[in-house]
Amino acid sequence: MATIQDIAKRANVSKATVSRVINNTTPVAGRTRDAVVAAMKDLKFQPNMMARSLAGGRSMTVGIVTQKIGSPFYDTIAQGVISGLSNTGYSPILVDGQWESSTSSEVIATLLGRNVDGLILIGGDLPAANLQKLHDRLPTVLVARELKDWSGPCVHVDNETAGYRATRHLIQLGHRSIAVIRGIEGHPNAVDRVDGYRRALDEANIPFNDDLIVSGDFSAQSGILGIEFLLNQGIRFTGVFAANDMAAFGARLALHRNGLRVPEDVSVVGFDDQAESAFMTPPLTTMRQPATEMGQHSAAILIAALDGRKVPEQRLEIQLVSRESVARMT
Amino acid sequence: MATIQDIAKRANVSKATVSRVINNTTPVAGRTRDAVVAAMKDLKFQPNMMARSLAGGRSMTVGIVTQKIGSPFYDTIAQGVISGLSNTGYSPILVDGQWESSTSSEVIATLLGRNVDGLILIGGDLPAANLQKLHDRLPTVLVARELKDWSGPCVHVDNETAGYRATRHLIQLGHRSIAVIRGIEGHPNAVDRVDGYRRALDEANIPFNDDLIVSGDFSAQSGILGIEFLLNQGIRFTGVFAANDMAAFGARLALHRNGLRVPEDVSVVGFDDQAESAFMTPPLTTMRQPATEMGQHSAAILIAALDGRKVPEQRLEIQLVSRESVARMT
DNA sequence: GATCTGCATGAAACCGGTTACATCAAGGGC
DNA sequence: GCCCTTGATGTAACCGGTTTCATGCAGATC
Numbered sequence A, B: 001m002a003t004i005q006d007i008a009k010r011a012n013v014s015k016a017t018v019s020r021v022i023n024n025t026t027p028v029a030g031r032t033r034d035a036v037v038a039a040m041k042d043l044k045f046q047p048n049m050m051a052r053s054l055a056g057g058r059s060m061t062v063g064i065v066t067q068k069i070g071s072p073f074y075d076t077i078a079q080g081v082i083s084g085l086s087n088t089g090y091s092p093i094l095v096d097g098q099w100e101s102s103t104s105s106e107v108i109a110t111l112l113g114r115n116v117d118g119l120i121l122i123g124g125d126l127p128a129a130n131l132q133k134l135h136d137r138l139p140t141v142l143v144a145r146e147l148k149d150w151s152g153p154c155v156h157v158d159n160e161t162a163g164y165r166a167t168r169h170l171i172q173l174g175h176r177s178i179a180v181i182r183g184i185e186g187h188p189n190a191v192d193r194v195d196g197y198r199r200a201l202d203e204a205n206i207p208f209n210d211d212l213i214v215s216g217d218f219s220a221q222s223g224i225l226g227i228e229f230l231l232n233q234g235i236r237f238t239g240v241f242a243a244n245d246m247a248a249f250g251a252r253l254a255l256h257r258n259g260l261r262v263p264e265d266v267s268v269v270g271f272d273d274q275a276e277s278a279f280m281t282p283p284l285t286t287m288r289q290p291a292t293e294m295g296q297h298s299a300a301i302l303i304a305a306l307d308g309r310k311v312p313e314q315r316l317e318i319q320l321v322s323r324e325s326v327a328r329m330t
Numbered sequence C: 001g002a003t004c005t006g007c008a009t010g011a012a013a014c015c016g017g018t019t020a021c022a023t024c025a026a027g028g029g030c
Numbered sequence D: 001g002c003c004c005t006t007g008a009t010g011t012a013a014c015c016g017g018t019t020t021c022a023t024g025c026a027g028a029t030c
Helices: A004-011 A015-023 A030-042 A049-056 A072-085 A101-113 A128-137 A159-172 A188-203 A220-232 A245-257 A275-279 A291-306 B004-011 B015-023 B030-042 B049-056 B072-085 B101-113 B128-137 B159-172 B188-203 B220-232 B245-257 B275-279 B291-306
Strands: A061-066 A091-096 A118-122 A140-143 A178-181 A239-242 A267-272 A285-288 A319-321 B061-066 B091-096 B118-122 B140-143 B178-181 B239-242 B267-272 B285-288 B319-321
Touching (some): A004 A015, A015 A030, A049 B049, A072 A291, A159 A178, A159 A188, A159 A319, A178 A245, A220 A245, A239 A245, B072 B118, B118 B291, B140 B291, B159 B178, B159 B188, B159 B267, B159 B285, B178 B188, B178 B220, B220 B245, B239 B245
Parallel strands (some): A118 A140, A267 A285, B061 B091
Antiparallel strands (some): A285 A319
């Protein structure tokens, strides 16, 4: 591999000049520049990022910390980030925090050791204080996580409103007994969604019934278990609001196994709108999270911050995608 | 951040000694070592990877080139690679080749500029010659792609046999008119699967009928279109072998829309066994690709190669996962 | 024509490690 | 007791860039 030194020799200039041409930091005379450019082309020069980073302090990499690789929602965000980073000169290093703040701290430490220029944290539950310290050190953007005491950039959507809208949709179609399959206990997004559910109930003067709420963990299995539990308890419901699409899939299957039709007997609303949801039988009505866009937008914010620019705030909303798993009560 | 110099001063030794302690390259006297270790702990020393890489020639990163981020199968492999890499000291840089050899070449070039120590190529269609040149330069493992003229390590599964088994399964249950929704034209895996399909037919003395084969592209939409097309043409079939699970989802939905029950009227076999498949209605019978294992195994192979070791060949097979989308012909 | 100014360029230090080589003290062999 | 070996450690060069500062040259000013 050709080094900057080789280029310099070939173009009869000094290393410094070559560096200037590459980085456009200082004006270089036209003919000199041409000679350097030609030499770089001839030798197929590819700058050594390691050296560059060591000298210049920038590694041109950004760290992405995702949670539980394999979860559709977080994965899609990560993909959005990666796609948003392509052709920016920055390369992504993707690591998994596994929804544990200790693991997250660890992986972040190795990312720092790699001199990443910026950090994108998808979800996670790192304490605000740690985050703030991190952000004082290098640009950090938080995705899919709301946090008070956080002054840095943050890309998130309003889960409470989404939960409200999902529930209102069912209510408007005449449903009054709406079961909820909750996400992981204490998970802020899950909590917000249930809060929205309650608001919609209050608004419609439907008393809140705790029996209709079953716990879950965002898995399809928890959707099955939730429905089985409700049915075994003899609890009546005509609508189901699932924590996410995976749980909705499980719920839909359990209903099927118990001879309940969707949507004729029970309506189901999911959350996320993952790729498969449009092709369920019946296609799933769900709250679409703009996961890809969230990822891309956070990449844009980070790049802007790294360049000292600011990027216009972009309003991302969770929207109801009305398909065929919901019907009017008859 | 503390540097090796700071450690050296604090432990009253030279930089070299600190380096030796860190890398265990040369014996260091017990008390000296202890002093250094203590100093590192005190100062929370985290070696600068950039400097390390520049000096030592190793970057402790590996490049992962995936195709079309967002495709369940390739994504799962990538996840496997990432998980296989965790705690090895190597960090993954993930890029998307987008199923275009020009894009792949480009992203690989930037990975080389980043001094990645090894490369994992998932799928793709880079010409064998390029690959060989690449492999001469740095350890490279090929995943989910079979290639003659390739002497390097390669993790793949036998798609022909899988296609054969899927078809045989249907035949054994009495099906004789089995439609195929093909994957992308010319995609080697897709071609192999259809070859296996033909072999099973031949073995059972069922004449091959070209009308039963419809084109597709691994998308759910193509599953819908395929079934619609067959139905419109009035072509009769009792079984469907889909290129992958996404296509199977689409096919299943199209059958539903046309009043055909699965599996009572038509049996469906998918390919991949992605997470959602077990929760379809009915749960999808499919050929399980050990995607995660493939990723992990290829990571293991690469790490071993980087350490100059060899890792025992591991036989990975595609297996039939029998669920409820297939029934015996009545 | 001498002096000043400004622009293009070169020399060298520096980033934080690794490593070949030099040095030095202690122990062993005669 | 002297010399050689051996093992531990220090010194300094080096990896491939960036950046500060010095330098030299041309044109402008008087």
